[in-house]
Amino acid sequence: xxxxxxxxxxxxxxxxxxxLLALWAHAxxxxxxxxxxxxxxxxxxxxxxxxxxxxxVVDLYGVELHxxxxxxxxxxxxxxxxxxxxxxxxxxxxxxxxxxxNQADNAxxxxxxxxxxxxxxxxxxxxxxxxxxxxxxxxxxxxVSFVGSQLVNSSVASIPHSVTGGSVQVLAVTAxxxxxxxxxxxxxxxxTLxxxxxxxxxxxxxxxxxxxxxxxLTAxxxxxxxxxxTGSPxxxxxxxxxxxPCSHLVLNGGFEYSTGWTxxxxxxxxxxxxxxxxxxxxxxxxWYEPNTxxxxxxxxxxxxxxxxxxxxxxFWYYPVSGDPNDSQYCWLMDLSGHVLAEPLRLTWxxxxxxxxxxxxxxxxxxxxxGFFLRFExxxxxxxxxxxxxxxxxxxxxxx
Numbered sequence: 306x307x308x309x310x311x312x313x314x315x316x317x318x319x320x321x322x323x324x325l326l327a328l329w330a331h332a333x334x335x336x337x338x339x340x341x342x343x344x345x346x347x348x349x350x351x352x353x354x355x356x357x358x359x360x361x362v363v364d365l366y367g368v369e370l371h372x373x374x375x376x377x378x379x380x381x382x383x384x385x386x387x388x389x390x391x392x393x394x395x396x397x398x399x400x401x402x403x404x405x406x407n408q409a410d411n412a413x414x415x416x417x418x419x420x421x422x423x424x425x426x427x428x429x430x431x432x433x434x435x436x437x438x439x440x441x442x443x444x445x446x447x448x449v450s451f452v453g454s455q456l457v458n459s460s461v462a463s464i465p466h467s468v469t470g471g472s473v474q475v476l477a478v479t480a481x482x483x484x485x486x487x488x489x490x491x492x493x494x495x496x497t498l499x500x501x502x503x504x505x506x507x508x509x510x511x512x513x514x515x516x517x518x519x520x521x522l523t524a525x526x527x528x529x530x531x532x533x534x535t536g537s538p539x540x541x542x543x544x545x546x547x548x549x550p551c552s553h554l555v556l557n558g559g560f561e562y563s564t565g566w567t568x569x570x571x572x573x574x575x576x577x578x579x580x581x582x583x584x585x586x587x588x589x590x591x592w593y594e595p596n597t598x599x600x601x602x603x604x605x606x607x608x609x610x611x612x613x614x615x616x617x618x619x620f621w622y623y624p625v626s627g628d629p630n631d632s633q634y635c636w637l638m639d640l641s642g643h644v645l646a647e648p649l650r651l652t653w654x655x656x657x658x659x660x661x662x663x664x665x666x667x668x669x670x671x672x673x674x675g676f677f678l679r680f681e682x683x684x685x686x687x688x689x690x691x692x693x694x695x696x697x698x699x700x701x702x703x704x
Contacts, residue, residue: 396433570601598686627689
């Protein structure tokens with residue numbers, strides 16, 4: 306009877322604590338994000354290799370990382386000299402997709418990295434996200450810490466995870482040169498015949514240093530677009546001219562090439578209508594296509610510096626619509642798909658303006674962060690059709 310009562314008590318205890326156990330299991334994130342090795346030492350002429358590792362993740366669709374390091378002590382070594390800026394080396398996770406954000410700022414001590422499974426399947430397991438090489442600048446302990454990280458699954462829901470940073474200690478020593486070995490003179494045996502031979506030491510061979518090969522970067526030829534058929538007559542563009550050493554962050558903002566943008570749905574590059582020579586991007590449905598429901602978009606990741614005197618988004622658009630219930634947008638979105646800002650939202654009758662219009666939008670509130678610049682059109686599949694042409698997109702940042 307006592308034994309049975311003991312069993313009943315144990316069963317009641319387990320049942321009572323199951324919610325707490327479930328809560329603990331839910332609260333403890335399975336995925337782990339850390340730096341490997343967590344700490345290492347190098348000399349003033351040394352180099353440290355740090356891997357950004359991710360373990361025990363399930364259904365990983367996108368990653369965004371932001372790391373901070375001490376720029377007075379170490380600097381990131383560029384892994385892609387042919388690309389402007391400083392980049393780290395992509396890892397094995399989502400290797401089928403190149404990172405859409407990969408930049409290191411050695412002045413600010415910041416690394417920004419992001420990759421998304423556009424061509425690859427979502428990742429499950431463990432592996433290396435990126436590899437960072439640091440070169441020493443001065444003696445001291447340089448901490449390397451995560452200041453922001455986001456993992457999302459294929460449903461664009463956040464994946465809970467833990468993060469652990471690391472450090473690189475630069476020792477106040479340089480590599481000691483290896484001393485040149487003095488030649489040991491082997492005495493020549495004394496000959497029994499006169500005259501007596503004098504031992505002559507073998508001259509020391511001076512090693513010839515092999516010159517370090519200098520990598521010559523082959524300049525990528527700039528494509529000069531050849532004018533084709535004349536597009537629709539458009540008003541002259543009079544954007545504000547850049548002043549000072551400003552940066553332009555949009556890749557292929559004139560849509561003259563098939564790079565830089567991720568097109569989805571029926572979005573495509575076109576010569577049918579453009580603002581500048583000789584192409585634009587079209588979102589939505591052309592007049593000769595069937596009216597079916599769907600979203601069409603063109604997007605590109607933009608990462609703004611932490612400080613600037615001016616940051617502006619500028620673009621031209623040409624709207625066509627026969628249905629007030631369809632929609633045309635320009636959004637700034639984070640990695641999870643949350644809308645941060647809405648530089649363009651057209652309503653009837655502006656959605657059917659059928660003329661080029663200009664947008665100049667202030668990006669100063671978004672300094673120090675990244676976002677998707679996304680143009681989008683929605684057709685509901687009935688009534689009229691809706692189209693949006695976009696051209697000459699520019700994000701200009703001035704120091």
